[in-house]
Amino acid sequence: MLDTTPRSCPCCDAVETTPWTQYSPDNWHIVRCAQCDMTYLSNPVTYEALEEDFAWEKTYEVKKETSKGSTGLSPGIRSLRQKLGLTHRNKHDKYRLWFQDGHVLDVGCGNGTRIAPPMTPYGIELSKKLHSRADRYMRKQGGYCAHGAGAQAIWTFDAGQFDGIVMHSYLEHETDVMQVLEGAHRALKDNGAIYVRVPNFGSINRRVVGAKWCGFRYPDHVNYYTLATLTDTCRRAGFTTELVNKIALPFDDNITVLLRKESGA
Numbered sequence: 001m002l003d004t005t006p007r008s009c010p011c012c013d014a015v016e017t018t019p020w021t022q023y024s025p026d027n028w029h030i031v032r033c034a035q036c037d038m039t040y041l042s043n044p045v046t047y048e049a050l051e052e053d054f055a056w057e058k059t060y061e062v063k064k065e066t067s068k069g070s071t072g073l074s075p076g077i078r079s080l081r082q083k084l085g086l087t088h089r090n091k092h093d094k095y096r097l098w099f100q101d102g103h104v105l106d107v108g109c110g111n112g113t114r115i116a117p118p119m120t121p122y123g124i125e126l127s128k129k130l131h132s133r134a135d136r137y138m139r140k141q142g143g144y145c146a147h148g149a150g151a152q153a154i155w156t157f158d159a160g161q162f163d164g165i166v167m168h169s170y171l172e173h174e175t176d177v178m179q180v181l182e183g184a185h186r187a188l189k190d191n192g193a194i195y196v197r198v199p200n201f202g203s204i205n206r207r208v209v210g211a212k213w214c215g216f217r218y219p220d221h222v223n224y225y226t227l228a229t230l231t232d233t234c235r236r237a238g239f240t241t242e243l244v245n246k247i248a249l250p251f252d253d254n255i256t257v258l259l260r261k262e263s264g265a
């Protein structure tokens with residue numbers, strides 16, 4: 001029996017919802033908040049279960065297996081995305097563009113190699129196996145990796161310690177969104193920025209392919225953002241949101257934004 005905890009809306013904390021039954025397989029309940037429109041998993045598994053039984057590297061393998069023969073992308077959208085040039089740019093160059101040679105915290109850092117010199121890498125990772133790999137690598141570069149859940153571990157760093165924070169494919173996994181965003185607000189320098197990339201629940205592709213959309217992953221994706229609900233969530237934590245993938249957004253399975261501290265926040 002899985003250890004799950006019911007929760008209120010991760011954006012506005014309301015409890016009234018309507019179910020998305022077509023996106024709720026097995027015993028997982030995907031719902032939409034009646035107050036703010038946020039879509040989320042209302043019965044996520046506990047951190048303890050996530051750490052061992054649903055560690056990212058394991059559920060990723062399962063997803064690859066069950067999606068065999070399908071990329072979760074309609075052929076029309078695949079060709080349109082090729083025309084729009086939605087190809088992957090070198091990740092290190094991308095982060096350096098914003099964070100230069102600063103101290104950068106990667107929340108949910110996996111094996112820890114996203115942040116490379118001249119940036120100094122710090123990380124947080126819940127999976128024991130990935131954490132030890134990341135910590136070894138980061139210590140060689142002058143930083144380190146904290147072991148634990150993002151919402152707790154982010155408070156162990158100093159206030160104003162980071163020039164940049166990276167949340168790449170992380171926020172969709174986090175049950176305590178406000179706690180991690182408020183912790184990030186504290187740990188970030190006033191002129192720093194946070195890079196956030198999450199699956200785009202508002203994408204045309206999700207509407208076209210429905211339940212087979214690549215953004216659904218049960219039970220480890222617990223938040224399903226549109227640009228509107230992501231912006232609303234971040235505003236409540238004291239951030240302004242700048243959309244990075246402006247033109248391509250409707251055709252992109254991900255939303256990429258930069259968060260900055262609201263002045264006076």
Ligand SMILES: [Zn+2]
Nearest residue numbers: 009012033036
């Ligand atoms: Zn809500």
